[in-house]
Amino acid sequence: MSWVGSRVRPIDWDDRSAGRTLFTADLPGERLVGRILRSPHAYAEVVAIDTTRARAMPGVHAVITAADFAPGARYVHRGGPLSDRPPLADGVVRHVGQEVAAVAAETPEQAAAALRAIRVRYRPRRAPLTPGQARSPGARRLHVRTTDEANVSMRLDTTWGDPDAGHRAAVVAVSGSFSYPSVSHAVMEPNTTLASWDAARGRVELWTSTQAPWFIAKEVSQLLGIAHDDVVIREVAAGGGFGSKSKASEHEALAAALSRAAGAPVLVALSREEELGANKPRHRFETTLRTEADADGVLRALDADIAVDNGSYNHMGTSVMRVGVITLGSMYRPDGVHFTARLVDTATQPGGQFRGYGTPQVSLAMESQVDEIAARLGIDPIDLRLRNLAPEHAETLCGYRVGTNRLGDCLVAVRDGLDWDAARSAPRGDGPVRRGWGVAAGSHGSGAFAYDQADRSDAALDLFDDGRVRVRHGGSDAGTGQNTILAQIAADELGVDLADVEVLSTDTERTPFELGAWSSRGTHMTGSSVGQAGRELAGRVRELAAEKLGADAAEVVLRGGRAHAQGRDVELGDLVGLAAEARDGVLSHETSYRVEGTEMLTPDKDRANLSPSYAFAAHGAVVDVDRRTGEVRVVDYLAAHDVGTAINPTAVEGQIVGGAAMGLGAALGEDLVREAGRVVNSTYLHYAMPRSADLPRVRAHVVDNHEAAGPYGAKSVGEMSIVPPGGAVANAVADALGVRLRELPITPDKVLTALAEQEGRRRRHGIWRRPSRWWIAAIRALYPLGLHHVLDRWGTRLGPARRARSRPPAAAPAVLVATGLDDALTALARPGAAALGGGTDLLPDRPRQARPAPVLVATSAVTEMRRLETRDGVLRVGGAVTLAELAEHPDTPDVLVTALRSIASPQIRNTATVAGNLVQAKRCWFFRNGFDCYKRNGATSPCYAVLGDHRFQHAAVDGHRCQAVTPSDVGTVLPALDAVLVLAGAAGVRREVDAADFYSGPGETVLRDGELVAEVRIPLVAARRGAFTKLGLYTGDFATASAALTVVADTDGRWCDVRLVLGAVAPTPWRLRAVEAALTGTRPTVADVRRLVDAELDRHAHPLPRNGWKLDAAAGLVEQAYDAL
Amino acid sequence: MAPQHPLVVNGETVEVDVTGMPSLATVLRDRLGLTAAKVACGRGECGACTVLVGGRPVMGCITPAVLVREPVETSEGLAAESADLRACFADTGAFQCGFCTPGQVVHATALLRAGLPPGSEERQEHVRHAMSGNICRCTGYQAIVASVCTVADARETEQAS
Ligand code: FES
């Protein structure tokens, strides 16, 4: 054995890393563009769909609706009464984004136009959007279900072991409610399918981004009414799965049906907005748990009540819930466990399969309470877990027959690796940044016996007469390294070089039966079947060699691509011709592997040994929490895993680090935020997943083990790694702050709100004393009393953005590249012209605009606007200078450089211009993501932020009817530098405006029609020091709040000239002139500054119900800026 | 006649039709068959479409082709220059699915050309921040960051000797 166990490169590394590997959207050839029409309503009856106009449009080849499928057609998913989702809405839509119709056209523009031409008459109805609403009396029932509770799709009420014995033995108990968010897989390759219908044979070929081709064929065939084998799936690269691609993603069947209707190949690629806003994310769990322990810290009883947000259709919700609750009965060794779990229907995007499958959700609750018990008993958290280890080779409460379990070694590895004992017992200090240490453990199976045949895997090997070997398996490697692992196994079994092994996966015609890569079954199942095929084929090859070499088959050794015996040898390829069963120079062997000893879960059974082996892990997190801003940074992370023996250690470490990173995302930022069931943060810009600089160095540690049940001693790893991060981070934050947060993600708002509560702080704003705010306060008060509803339901119909959506989309603009300022201004003066800087803000927004400009005047080549120079002590920055160029200029003040470097990404900064940054659209995820809001759609529309999620992006000071803020960081810093903007209009008109007076509202400026920001003038004052600080949810995010502070001090350190500007707190950058005045002439301490800023904030603020914390954050940012001066 | 626009792509001059304001990524992928640059968001938010324009990394998906006046380099054109980096990626697990990888490699190529600051911690921090516009959902980034630093070290050592 030489390849198994070694760190080999992915077999296709060269092509894949250079971008030569083709993903579905990269495939060459003519095809139509398929697009999907989705429901704008959370729940509505579909009264009528009229596709006549769309069908008649130029370039449109097919339009399909539910009528194109058999009446009552449903996805199978879990089967039986659980199958509830139609391929296209038939009569009712149950979530925003549900598929209603689909079109195929020659160009994307024609497809977009056709979608708009489809007339759908909806009758919207109120429907529950949260589990709480769904279970309240009178809530609309979304489906007819088999339980006796409204909107409960499945209920489990289960007792394992003897909870009463546990209660009797316990001396301490903790209770609490925990929630784990609905997060998106956010796979980098959006779900994409190319379908090609063959009318003559009545079959369809699919190239599709999937982890499990067999399930795609199953769903597509039954929806199209054709045989399973008539859906042929071809191999193509898939760009990340994490569960999302382990079952149908509801576009494959549409692509196939469109191709059938159009008689031509059709490509359907989901957009990022569709991925985040309509695809199936992780199920949100609300877990109420009570944990009891005895005086030694041994957990004795667990009692849980769990609500799982199913979303609008079942999918895998039932099994996600079952796997989730199993956490309670598989990790430790309580006497007994009782739980009630409900899968609750809500009119939101349905949940789907997601790495970890219910386990991270329940694990958060359990691991948090293990720490709470430890604290109550004064026992070290790692110690306490060591006292609770379940025995090896034993059965757990939930019926798992666990083989090896090296959780203890994992915990010790965390203790040693983080220097846990010494670090935690060192004095903590009382500075603004507090450090905390946290640990959490977890376990996961290696494939679940979830379906008939899920205990089986077939595989085939081909030996070619030139000595090459090919593995054929029906799974699909979406990035886990499965193909490489299988090649390693085949190479070892046949004694050939790894370079001589290739892998054919996916292809349903050319590979044998296999259910695919899900539930962490890839390594165990196909590893075992390919290993078995290899041993069997090696046996046959030995027979052939024995004959040829005149030896006994038992003496033949396969090594280096040759068979050796009796001092002689022969190339393996030369043996192929000797086999009677070989065909066309290929000796093929196919085999079928079955797992022994696992049992299938059935509805009547609540205990089962689902998996052939069980993986364990303990993760340790070290966090720094800034009490000023609520920001949590993970500074060190150790992930210790029991994976048995790794087949490819590099791949295993990759799965550990990648899974931990994804878990950290959910712990600290990721959360799909919805308004009336519609996802608000459906772009990467607003979805706070970790970027490179947000993560610590995650250290993967693999403890020694060998699992007899696993192929080559291996267990699973891919899902295990995402289980502990939530608990580990929550425990570390609790350790740092002495406050326990039970709801992920732990964003700064939650931290600062908890700290304010801990310290008993409350801000008072005396609105009753401020008549200027009464009108706004009254409007806000009316919103929940029906104003929002009226504006949303009726008012929005009158707006231009809404009406524009029923017209054909605007044509692409003409672009005029001006080279001189006067040319540009003359062109801009014509009606319908707008300026184009770098385009980084304008272009993504264009499709949402009611009347996008038909002519864009590009400024990127305007000589006067490209200048960047210092003259007479003033830095003159042309409006078309890029952010990167400005940041690189030696004279640019540091405070501005800091701000520039915090904007978006280097790629954007290389394109985005200074003028464009200043005039970019307002910061508000409702506005930016196309809600028909007051600002986009006119005065009769609501501001969605008043009742919606306004924690991060909206004004806490001075908000009016629109609660948005000005996003520009440059705009926040320039007033602190006394900068002046030169605005240029046609006919040589120039005017100068102080940067402090440039904004008139959120993202709105004093620029007149046809004017440009031609230049920014920054006086250079050598003695001026400055600092810019910013709070965002990820590196490159817009400011949730920011502060720019500049100071000129005299020789004794007295501040004689002070500027203090807060960004993203008020609608426009807010200069705190009263604070500046009070500080002038003083030598303030940080506490002085804080006190003055707090008083000013209290005097002016008028926060929305959930964004008052931003005031604390803003004051904290000023403290940080003071420290950074 | 449709407005034509000259582009220099991987050293070759091509005339492309820019009617309808196509993005650089669309021109590369759909008209020139250069599909290494991926489109994962189409909004300038993920870096999968990163290409070099005038040596600087930009988001191809929101760069109007008509505004591109400097030479364009794509992952295909940089395959030889990035060979050592890609090998290091493969050795350390810096890609899994590989969908973000061409964008990462292109961006890292520009960073390596510019040179990294001295000091191993500074290096890591620099790369971590610089590459924050390139989302990777698979790897957790650290192997990517480490690879860029390793290759920078190796190239410097080679140059010194
Ligand atoms: S595809 Fe261009 S940045 Fe995402």
Ligand code: FES
């Ligand atoms: S390797 Fe898959 S997204 Fe980066």
